[in-house]
Amino acid sequence: MAKMLVSVRNVDEAVLALHNGADIIDLKEPGQGALGAVGAEMLAAVQAEIAGRRPVSAVAGDLPMDPAVITPAVQARAAADFVKIGFFPAEREAWEAVCADLAAKTPGIAKVAVFFGEDGVDPDFMPILHQAGFTGAMLDTRTKDGRRLLDHMSLAALRHFVDAASAAGLQTGLAGSLEAPDVARLLPLAPDYLGFRGALTAGERAGELAAEKVKAMSALFKPIMVNEASQTDRVFIRDFVQNMEIGAYGFERGRKQQVRFTIEADVLRVSRQPESMGDVYSYDVMMDAVAQIAERGHTDLVETLAEELAATILADSRVVEVTVRVEKLDLGPASAGIEIRRKCERL
Numbered sequence: 001m002a003k004m005l006v007s008v009r010n011v012d013e014a015v016l017a018l019h020n021g022a023d024i025i026d027l028k029e030p031g032q033g034a035l036g037a038v039g040a041e042m043l044a045a046v047q048a049e050i051a052g053r054r055p056v057s058a059v060a061g062d063l064p065m066d067p068a069v070i071t072p073a074v075q076a077r078a079a080a081d082f083v084k085i086g087f088f089p090a091e092r093e094a095w096e097a098v099c100a101d102l103a104a105k106t107p108g109i110a111k112v113a114v115f116f117g118e119d120g121v122d123p124d125f126m127p128i129l130h131q132a133g134f135t136g137a138m139l140d141t142r143t144k145d146g147r148r149l150l151d152h153m154s155l156a157a158l159r160h161f162v163d164a165a166s167a168a169g170l171q172t173g174l175a176g177s178l179e180a181p182d183v184a185r186l187l188p189l190a191p192d193y194l195g196f197r198g199a200l201t202a203g204e205r206a207g208e209l210a211a212e213k214v215k216a217m218s219a220l221f222k223p224i225m226v227n228e229a230s231q232t233d234r235v236f237i238r239d240f241v242q243n244m245e246i247g248a249y250g251f252e253r254g255r256k257q258q259v260r261f262t263i264e265a266d267v268l269r270v271s272r273q274p275e276s277m278g279d280v281y282s283y284d285v286m287m288d289a290v291a292q293i294a295e296r297g298h299t300d301l302v303e304t305l306a307e308e309l310a311a312t313i314l315a316d317s318r319v320v321e322v323t324v325r326v327e328k329l330d331l332g333p334a335s336a337g338i339e340i341r342r343k344c345e346r347l
């Protein structure tokens with residue numbers, strides 16, 4: 001189960017985060033950029049107060065990719081359970097020099113590399129991080145201009161990052177102006193944690209952390225309790241048209257054609273007074289499933305797409321039955337396709 005990382009700027013916020021569901025306390029100064037650092041004294045004070053009840057991370061700062069700058073900043077934060085180091089735009093050689101220096105001079109400090117959605121991330125760099133002694137890699141945003149991580153990178157690209165980092169033996173995290181509806185979309189990628197700041201404050205990202213917002217976000221990470229005898233509601237997306245590579249004929253290869261998707265899911269009702277994202281099944285998850293299938297490349301059969309989509313939707317324990325219709329629109333005088341209905345096997 002993914003954990004919730006909450007960025008805090010001082011002892012009071014650390015305590016608030018602890019008592020309202022944070023799994024990881026992440027120390028930074030949000031008024032000083034994406035990875036604005038706080039001093040070693042504040043880190044010591046937060047560690048003393050949290051007293052091992054949660055891991056405490058600290059950021060090294062918004063720093064140039066220079067080992068002579070980054071290594072001392074990491075060493076100064078050795079009291080953290082892990083130190084987050086931003087990999088800001090630079091030549092690959094500079095990144096590798098930072099890794100080599102940290103490997104040589106900070107062997108006892110757990111380190112997490114932070115990449116940024118604005119720049120994308122090279123999954124081939126993950127094994128290099130692991131060799132250099134990093135324990136984790138995460139994606140965040142660096143501009144904090146209101147755009148969310150998913151505005152910069154597709155779910156398929158995020159999945160690729162999570163899979164590559166996990167395969168390299170790294171813990172994975174995703175962050176970047178995430179909001180409550182993002183949680184249901186990102187949890188299926190199986191990151192080790194999701195990180196938040198802006199969505200948990202009363203106003204601006206640099207404003208004060210709000211207890212009720214931390215608590216509400218943390219509720220989205222808990223398994224949803226539904227009574228299997230409860231009634232179902234129908235959640236749907238209709239007529240979602242995607243350009244994609246599809247078809248078993250030779251002439252259908254190497255080109256895209258329009259495919260129309262309709263998905264209707266019967267979902268066990270969590271509440272008759274839905275108030276938060278935790279009370280609902282998100283139709284975003286359906287649209288994401290279609291978009292990811294379209295992005296991965298050629299598929300011969302609409303039947304394959306329909307079965308895969310049905311299985312993806314039924315993977316959520318609240319879904320008891322799903323109907324998936326897949327139609328090719330560019331074949332000629334008619335649309336052609338398939339509609340399947342699948343039930344959850346545990347019922």
Ligand SMILES: O=C[C@H](O)COP(=O)(O)O
Pocket residue numbers: 005007026140141144175176177178195196197198199205
């Ligand atoms: O490490 C996580 C970040 O502090 C997330 O901040 P944000 O949600 O404001 O982008």
